[in-house]
Each structure stands twice: as structure tokens, then as C-alpha cells.
Amino acid sequence: MSTSIPVVALIAYPNFSPFHFAVPYMVFTAELPEQRLFELKIVSPGAQPLQAERALTVQPDGGLELTETADILVVPGWHDLNTPPEPALIAALARAHARGAHVVGLCYGAYALAYAGLLDGKRASTHWMAEQDFCLRFPRVKLDMNALYVEEDRLITSAGTGAGLDCCLYIVREYYGPQVANKVARAMVIPPHREGGQAQFIEQPMAVSTQDAQINRLLDYLRKNLARQHTIDELATRTSMSRRTFTRHFGKATGMTLVDWLVNERLQRTRDLLETTSLSVERISELAGFQTPVSFRQHFKKRFHVSPRDWRQTFGQRKTDLA
Structure with a gap:
């Protein structure tokens, strides 16, 4: 040496x-x-x-x-x-x-x-x-x-x-x-x-559609209504299925639970908003359907290992002081 x-x-x-x-x-x-x-x-x-x-x-x-x-x-x-x-x-x-x-x-x-x-x-x-x-x-x-x-x-x-x-x-x-x-x-x-x-x-793409036409229609509906809160019972009724049948069909079609799918879609929406807008974290959290900004920050940090503020500073079109 x-x-x-x-x-x-x-x-x-x-x-x-x-x-x-x-x-x-x-x-x-x-x-x-x-x-x-x-x-x-x-x-x-x-x-x-x-x-x-x-x-x-x-x-x-x-x-x-x-x-x-x-x-x-x-x-x-x-x-x-x-x-x-x-x-x-x-x-x-x-x-x-x-x-x-x-x-x-x-x-x-x-x-x-x-x-x-x-x-x-x-x-x-x-x-x-x-x-x-x-x-x-x-x-x-x-x-x-x-x-x-x-x-x-x-x-x-x-x-x-x-x-x-x-x-x-x-x-x-x-x-x-x-x-x-x-x-x-x-x-x-x-x-x-x-x-x-x-x-x-890391790119983490979500499948836009599945082989289940009924579930595809539901996914389109959910993407248009991410800001709302959804329950399994409500969505099972919407697809004319029992809760058990809906859960099985959704998991088979997407490979995820409903909760995991919604979190993934909501995180993707927040990434887009952080990169392309100057909206506050609170407003982005609301638009994406997270129940609180704290919940949004926790999910975001767990998935991407950085805060929403750091994500925007790295990938955003403009820098802003996020709370």
C-alpha cells in the first residue's frame, strides 16, 4: 500500500x-x-x-x-x-x-x-x-x-x-x-x-388498462376522481359486484389492493403537480386525494426517500418555498 x-x-x-x-x-x-x-x-x-x-x-x-x-x-x-x-x-x-x-x-x-x-x-x-x-x-x-x-x-x-x-x-x-x-x-x-x-x-409506471374491461372502466373513473375518498363497498356497488368478488377481480386485474393502487396513482399525480405547478403542498395533497398533508408527506417520503420540497427543487420547473 x-x-x-x-x-x-x-x-x-x-x-x-x-x-x-x-x-x-x-x-x-x-x-x-x-x-x-x-x-x-x-x-x-x-x-x-x-x-x-x-x-x-x-x-x-x-x-x-x-x-x-x-x-x-x-x-x-x-x-x-x-x-x-x-x-x-x-x-x-x-x-x-x-x-x-x-x-x-x-x-x-x-x-x-x-x-x-x-x-x-x-x-x-x-x-x-x-x-x-x-x-x-x-x-x-x-x-x-x-x-x-x-x-x-x-x-x-x-x-x-x-x-x-x-x-x-x-x-x-x-x-x-x-x-x-x-x-x-x-x-x-x-x-x-x-x-x-x-x-x-426510478420510473415506476402504472398500467393504464388491464384485461378486465369492467375494472378498466372503474380505473378511468378513479383517475378522474382521485380527490374523492373511495371505499371498497362503494366501488363494489358501482361495478355490481359483491365486496368479496370485487376485491378478487381488482387484485387479479391490477396485481394490487385498492388501497395500494390509489396510493400509487395519487403519488404519481403529486409528482406531476410538484414538477409542473407552484401549488402548495396542502393544495397538492388535497387534489391528489390524500386525507392530510402529513399523510401525503409520509407516503411521498416512504416511496421516494425525499420530501416533496426536495422533489420540486430537483425536478420542478420553478422553485418555491414549500411549508
Whole structure:
């Protein structure tokens, strides 16, 4: 291990993503007036120049031998989720971790660490679009689909594209503390730390219709009347069914209980209103059918891991001071 400036081995691979490569490159080559923070080495198996997507080419500093003395190894994404790293790279990652180095997988780079077996039994994160595939391939990994980044046992993984910046700044904080990390963030004109998790970025579409025409008509009615309070007995009568029959038909058609379906639809309505209007939280809560603003805030925070105010600040067309 390095005894002075930490050494970062940034690992290139065929058809790498220029953005995913550039994120750790920028963070770990950042210099402050008073000090250089890291020594970055670009690594490729066999020390061969590698071409990125759309014809960019990177000239490495050397081959996998450079990983043997690095303090931090970074795999910035991964080019093919169906393709494990070559055995030499897997061995290099395993040796580095065994001797105490940090091993980092940014975004789909978590696949490289998982293929190497390093994440078995550990918490990890990756891009939300890969959740189902990752869980099927690596059932022993404890995937956290809300975290922007996760560290366990010197294994660090991050969520999608922008979370790579959060993750790299986290590493700067771990080595140099928050003041230095904040200086690096200011120099890059990015926030030093983001609240919330990737749940706020995950698309959660609701089926507009089902295979049950009678239930479809009811769903249309409910969407037009979200502000009202609805009971199972009322809706069963509306569909000319008994309470028991209605509950069974609704669950079969939507895969949800009535309460869960209404909460999902109401949360979607509140997201739209937060993003496109300057209405108060109280008014949005009322229009979406939540019984109280407190209930709205609780449901919103539970689902998206941020407050309505933070959602509007991130995605809204204008900022407003919400109560």
C-alpha cells in the first residue's frame, strides 16, 4: 500500500463509456493549490490502447501489474453485462482486495466485482435499470436499490451515471475529510453531497388498462376522481359486484389492493403537480386525494426517500418555498 499519496488504478476495458471513465479521471486527478490528492494510473489488460464508444482511444500507463501497488482500483462501468472480466482482471481485483485496497465498481462496474465473487454476502448498488438482471445473476449479493453508493468491507459500488460523482467524492472524503472533498466539489461545480437515493429517479409506471374491461372502466373513473375518498363497498356497488368478488377481480386485474393502487396513482399525480405547478403542498395533497398533508408527506417520503420540497427543487420547473 502507498505510504504517501494514494494511488488510483483506473481500469479501462473494451468499448468503455467515455463519461463513466471521465468521472473518476476528473475527481482523482483534481489538484488543490496546497496539495495533489491522488496519483492516477490508467490500466488496461496487456497495457494495450483501448477504444471507447464512438472512436475515442485511451493510452494506458501500463497493464494489470499497476494494480498490485494501487490503494484504490476503479472499474468505471462495464461494457457487456453478459461478459465476465477476463481471468487476469478477476485475479487482480481479488488480490487487491485481499491486501487491503479499496475496490470500486461505478454503475455497471458492480458487475465486474460481482463476477469476481467479491460482493457475495455483501451490500452493493448498481443502476436501477439492472436490478432484475443483477439479482438473477448474483443472488448472493445484497443489492440496495435506493443507495447512491454503498461501501462494505472496502468494496464500493454506486448507482447510475451521476451517482459515480457522488461515489468518487465519498472516497475523497474518506481519505481527506469533508473540507477537502468540499473544495474538490466546488472546483467541479457539483454538490459535495446529495440527499436521497436513486428511488427518486426510478420510473415506476402504472398500467393504464388491464384485461378486465369492467375494472378498466372503474380505473378511468378513479383517475378522474382521485380527490374523492373511495371505499371498497362503494366501488363494489358501482361495478355490481359483491365486496368479496370485487376485491378478487381488482387484485387479479391490477396485481394490487385498492388501497395500494390509489396510493400509487395519487403519488404519481403529486409528482406531476410538484414538477409542473407552484401549488402548495396542502393544495397538492388535497387534489391528489390524500386525507392530510402529513399523510401525503409520509407516503411521498416512504416511496421516494425525499420530501416533496426536495422533489420540486430537483425536478420542478420553478422553485418555491414549500411549508
